[in-house]
Amino acid sequence: MSQTLSSLSEADIRQLTQLIDSLERSAFDFLQVQVGDLKVTIGKGDPAPLAAPVSVPAPLAAPIVDAPAAAPVDAAPPTRAAASIHTTASKPASAPVADAGTVDITSPLLGVFYAQAEPGAPPFVTVGTEVNEDTTVALVEVMKTFNAVPAGLRGTIVEVCAQNAQLVEFGQVLFRLRPA
Amino acid sequence: MTLSRVLIANRGEIAVRLIRACQDLGLATVVAVSDADRDSLPARLADRAVCIGPARSSDSYLNPKAIVAAALGTHCDAVHPGYGFLAESPLLADACTATGLTFVGPRAEHLYSMGNKIEARRLAHSLGVPTLPGSDKVQSAAEAMDVAARVGFPVMIKAAAGGGGRGMKVITRAEDLPQAIVSASAEAGAAFGDATLYLEHYVANARHIEVQVLGDGAGRVIHLGERDCSLQRRHQKLIEEAPAPGISAALRERIHAAAVKLVSHMNYLSAGTVEFLFDGDANEFYFLEMNTRIQVEHPVTEMLTGVDLVAEQLRIAGGEGLRFSQHDIGFHGHVVECRLTAEQPEHDFRPNAGKITQWDPPAGPHIRLDTHCYAGYSVPIFYDSLLAKLIVQGVNRPDALARASRALRRFRVGGVGTNAAFAAFVLDSPEFSEGKLNTRLAETLIARFVRQEGTAQMGADRI
Numbered sequence A: 001m002s003q004t005l006s007s008l009s010e011a012d013i014r015q016l017t018q019l020i021d022s023l024e025r026s027a028f029d030f031l032q033v034q035v036g037d038l039k040v041t042i043g044k045g046d047p048a049p050l051a052a053p054v055s056v057p058a059p060l061a062a063p064i065v066d067a068p069a070a071a072p073v074d075a076a077p078p079t080r081a082a083a084s085i086h087t088t089a090s091k092p093a094s095a096p097v098a099d100a101g102t103v104d105i106t107s108p109l110l111g112v113f114y115a116q117a118e119p120g121a122p123p124f125v126t127v128g129t130e131v132n133e134d135t136t137v138a139l140v141e142v143m144k145t146f147n148a149v150p151a152g153l154r155g156t157i158v159e160v161c162a163q164n165a166q167l168v169e170f171g172q173v174l175f176r177l178r179p180a
Numbered sequence B: 001m002t003l004s005r006v007l008i009a010n011r012g013e014i015a016v017r018l019i020r021a022c023q024d025l026g027l028a029t030v031v032a033v034s035d036a037d038r039d040s041l042p043a044r045l046a047d048r049a050v051c052i053g054p055a056r057s058s059d060s061y062l063n064p065k066a067i068v069a070a071a072l073g074t075h076c077d078a079v080h081p082g083y084g085f086l087a088e089s090p091l092l093a094d095a096c097t098a099t100g101l102t103f104v105g106p107r108a109e110h111l112y113s114m115g116n117k118i119e120a121r122r123l124a125h126s127l128g129v130p131t132l133p134g135s136d137k138v139q140s141a142a143e144a145m146d147v148a149a150r151v152g153f154p155v156m157i158k159a160a161a162g163g164g165g166r167g168m169k170v171i172t173r174a175e176d177l178p179q180a181i182v183s184a185s186a187e188a189g190a191a192f193g194d195a196t197l198y199l200e201h202y203v204a205n206a207r208h209i210e211v212q213v214l215g216d217g218a219g220r221v222i223h224l225g226e227r228d229c230s231l232q233r234r235h236q237k238l239i240e241e242a243p244a245p246g247i248s249a250a251l252r253e254r255i256h257a258a259a260v261k262l263v264s265h266m267n268y269l270s271a272g273t274v275e276f277l278f279d280g281d282a283n284e285f286y287f288l289e290m291n292t293r294i295q296v297e298h299p300v301t302e303m304l305t306g307v308d309l310v311a312e313q314l315r316i317a318g319g320e321g322l323r324f325s326q327h328d329i330g331f332h333g334h335v336v337e338c339r340l341t342a343e344q345p346e347h348d349f350r351p352n353a354g355k356i357t358q359w360d361p362p363a364g365p366h367i368r369l370d371t372h373c374y375a376g377y378s379v380p381i382f383y384d385s386l387l388a389k390l391i392v393q394g395v396n397r398p399d400a401l402a403r404a405s406r407a408l409r410r411f412r413v414g415g416v417g418t419n420a421a422f423a424a425f426v427l428d429s430p431e432f433s434e435g436k437l438n439t440r441l442a443e444t445l446i447a448r449f450v451r452q453e454g455t456a457q458m459g460a461d462r463i
Helices: A002-006 A010-025 B012-024 B041-045 B064-073 B090-098 B108-115 B117-126 B141-151 B174-192 B249-266 B298-305 B309-317 B397-410 B420-428 B441-462
Strands: A030-035 A038-043 A103-106 A111-114 A136-142 A145-150 A155-160 A173-179 B005-008 B028-034 B048-053 B078-080 B134-138 B155-163 B166-171 B197-201 B206-216 B221-233 B236-242 B269-279 B284-291 B334-341 B358-360 B367-371 B386-394 B412-414
Touching: A111 B064, A136 A173, A136 B064, B005 B012, B005 B064, B012 B028, B012 B041, B012 B309, B012 B367, B012 B386, B028 B041, B028 B064, B041 B048, B048 B064, B064 B078, B064 B090, B078 B309, B090 B108, B108 B117, B108 B269, B108 B284, B117 B134, B117 B155, B117 B197, B117 B249, B117 B284, B134 B141, B141 B155, B141 B174, B141 B197, B155 B174, B166 B174, B174 B197, B206 B249, B206 B284, B206 B309, B221 B249, B221 B298, B221 B441, B236 B298, B236 B420, B249 B269, B249 B284, B269 B309, B298 B309, B298 B334, B298 B367, B298 B386, B334 B397, B334 B420, B386 B397, B397 B420, B420 B441
Parallel strands: B005 B028, B005 B078, B028 B048
Antiparallel strands: A030 A038, A103 A173, A111 A136, A136 A145, A155 A173, B134 B197, B155 B166, B155 B197, B206 B221, B206 B269, B221 B236, B236 B334, B269 B284, B334 B386, B358 B412, B367 B386
């Protein structure tokens, strides 16, 4: 353990400390962080995580938080359990699980998701499309105002998670991307 | 009832309240939540919750476009804005109307007219409703000095676009007025986007008495009695009660009549509250402002009259006329409400956030609790500190106060500090129990409470 810790830079340790401070002040109970090969889990209160790990919303800087390896679907915490007529405000229950090494591109606002620039046009991206930070991956429309969503990160789209012309919420996963 | 699905554009205890009222009327509910409220009680109670933005209010609860988009995207036909946030926003009301959504509240024209406090004062005055000696807009320090000379010091500087206790300054000395006008104007501009100010004579021995009204926009208007909300710290109410103690039947009737006159003239739609200042020394009342929304303290009136005000708002919004005439409204006993907040008076009311580890509220006949909290809930840092409203009914005022005090002392909250002990202290105080109320009483009692707590602490430390 001490060997791994000594391989962390000053900057890494400062970043970790900042994250711990944020967790302290936040309403969240736990945080999972990957710094290089080191995965750190920080929690308070109950030992079992109560909230699904936080994905970084678009636009993204170089990510310091990764979606963890294969979170099993049935680990969904009680507060997010979907009854048959009740829908929670979270990633839809049918959303596929993140693979190791992928990053979620989430919606920066609530609105109607459009996969292409206009009806009949080809989609901005599909599975396999290579993108960089500024590539527009979708439009989200709010009250007739169209907002371009950037990929935020260089990499390859591995999954399209939102449906064209459907309402998406703030923080909803739109795409999954494998960073370059 | 033309509504079928309502978008609840609020959070916390009022969101719970609105959802329950919709459920009682068989209406489907969608609650708009911020990222910080995804796992809140309203999110669990509503048929659906949609996340409209990050925790910060300006990007979520104060974002009319996100709210309207959420309502349209989830096939709602109405939006209920609750209180605070965008409840009195003409922008939200207009955006709803423009997109075919019903705004559960007053017409936009009344949000505009009553939202401008100078215009509201002018309308009241024109109808013969008493207003405080004061001014219309003051454009300069010189004009302010003229007004002050006419009405006499002390004066209260108020922001025309303010209200709800915000944007007010009391000036006692003439030499302080010019500088105060300059800073008040700048503050008003920054806080409300409108630097316009007006002046009123300041009443030292003031009580805050407000009248609940309902209108159906088809000419029918009723009042549901008054509430006394004099127990305020820095213009924020802590305790409210009905009926207002210690005023004559004749005065009570005049206050009710004044409120009804104003809202009849407006052909007012939905719920509202007309606020008055009662000068205890002059035994006179004066119009202050009108709140064009359901208010935090609405349960006081609900328990006193048996009328579900939120349900009536929904019915009226759904095209039904007012179901009651004035003589249908009865008043039973005495009701008092205490706002339980995550603030500790002994630490200057500093708010604290964190996980509620214990939540054991009082219960029983005549006790109502409006809350979004529960054991295990983490109080977020981003919003106001209201945890719950404890509303208690008694056969008379002493009975109501005693029950409420006992209920507060039984209310066990762990993990977050609250004002429960202070609220009980207020109810038990000689001034409050004798009905010797004014808007400065809270400060006196806070000082006394903090001293008492300090002495107790010192005693405990010595052991």
